[in-house]
Amino acid sequence: MTATVPAAVAAAPAKVRRANFASAWLGWMLDGFETYSIVLVGSLVVADLIGQGASPLYFGTILAVQLVAWAIGGLTSGVLIDYFGRRRVLMVSILTYAIATGLAALSPNFTIFLILRIIAGLGMGAEWGPGSALVAETWSDRTRGRGIALLQCAFGVGFLVATGVFWLLGPTDPGTWRWLLAIGALPALVVLFVRRRVGESPLWQESDKRRREANARAQRGEAREGDRALTTFTLRAIFADRVSRGRMLKLLALSTASLVGWWAVSTWVPQYAGAAVKAAGAAPTTTTLIVVAYNAGGVVGWLVWGLLADTIGRRWALFGYFAGALVLTWVLFGFHWGSLGLLTLVVAVNGFFTLGQMGWMATYPGELFPTHLRGSAITVVFNASRIFAAAGALLSGAIVGGLGGIATAALVIGSIYVLGIVFSLIAGPETKGLPLPK
Known part of the structure; x- marks a missing residue:
């Protein structure tokens, strides 16, 4: 698993890389646009299709x-891109979530809306793998x-784009959610x-x-040493090998901390900020500005993650x-x-860490597994950890509904970041500056 591909094989024309x-x-x-659109308009969807005063469990x-749909689509696409290539799966996934999202804007009831969001989730989950693999495999070490x-x-x-469009369409307009999804x-x-x-x-290709x-060779009965690793089904191969299995389990602990922490905590930022804005008697558009600060902090956090990963490891x-x-x-x-000013600053710094950290999942795991298993x-x-994140989203919704406070749910579920601290230094070897394994 530590051998590397010759430079001639890894090379790709600059035009193709771009x-x-x-x-x-x-x-x-556009995946981010779709994801945060639902976070922004979820309460409007529930109010329109279920009724005012509906339980927070509907949003959850x-x-x-x-x-769950994202997880299924993502896991399926990982296997498909290892067997059929990165490019083809990328096209199908984008087309799937775009069409389903557009149709969801026309939903006459909550059940049809959920069905279409499941289909969109399948496509959204399937898009990340091929795109990340394409870039990782054509970028310099x-x-x-x-x-x-x-x-x-x-x-x-x-x-940020979703937040801006949401603001332009009108955060309080009951029909905003349909227009925002139509743009999807x-x-x-x-x-x-x-x-x-x-x-x-x-x-x-190699x-x-x-x-x-x-x-x-296996069909001719002429199998060589190492052929079994190439011919074994990818998911089975990952968990059959002791080293790769250990790495995968530790990485899953890290991703569970990242995803549960974000989905079950930070997705409540708009409503938490909205409550603070209302209590302060400020204009409703102030909530949008606070949400923009969170997302802007996340973008900066992603970029700084790359710099730190290439310098300190x-x-x-x-x-x-x-x-x-x-913290x-x-x-x-x-x-x-x-103070809403202080709240905005803290929200931005929170976004730097909670949203910006997501970059590790596209960087580190791909450097620990060979090309024929990388997509999977x-x-x-x-x-896989999105299943736990889904449970966290429902749990946080139940906590909000039962205890009557977003802050309580965030503090309880957010403690899962301790898991990430524990596993961050033992998940696998340092890969900074090393070629991708063959």
Whole structure:
């Protein structure tokens, strides 16, 4: 697992590398737009399709079903990109979530809305893996952390775009959610760009060639040493090997901390800020500005993650971000903020750590597994823990409804960042500046 691919194999024309990055960036940015659109308009959806005063569990259900669908779509795409390539799966995934999101804007009732959000979630989950693999496999070893961070910050940019569009459409207009989701059909146009400009990963092409050759030898009864690793089903291969299994379990602990912490805590930031704005008697648009501050902090956090990962290393950068996320979650939700200015600042710093840390999942796992398993490995890390995050979203909704406070739910669920602190330094070897394993 430590051998590396020759430079000639890993090389790709600069024009292709730029197109690959642009397509992955656009796809992930629009994923962020879709994701945060639901966070912003979830309460409007519930009020419109269920009725005013509906239980917070309805909002938690929207988040939970999308998370589960995202996990299923992501896990499926990881296997598909290892066997059929990064480019093809990228196109299908973008088209799926774009069409389903556009149709969701026309939902006549809550049940149909949930069904369409499940389909959209499948496509959204499937988009991340091929885009991340394409960029990781065509970026230089020395600056891969920064390249992946630049890609991952697109998710936060999508948050900012969604927030801006939400503000322009009118945060209090009951029909805003339909218009915001209708705009979500635009990513379908990205498929045209992907189809014309994006090239396949040379690393995957070489890996696919070796896999096909190994399968052919196995059918002739001429299997060589190492062929079994190439011909074993990817998910089984990851957990069959003792070293890769140990790494995967530790990475899953880290991703559970990241995703549960974000989905079950920070998704309540808009409503928490809205309550503070209302109590202060400020204009409702102030809530939007506070949410923008959170997302802007996340974008900066992603970019700084890449710089730190390429300088002090992946593991120490992880440790710092998890520690910061724990502290800032308690600072944000553990105190009463009389000043909206101070609240905005704390929200921004919270976003730096809780949202900005997500970059590690596209960087570190892919550097611990060989090319023929990379797609499956990174999507398992990124998506399997979403099941726990879905439970966290429902639990936080129940805590809010039962105890009557968003802050209480955030403080309880946010403590999971302790898990990230513990596992950040033992998840695997340092990979800063090293070539991707063959």
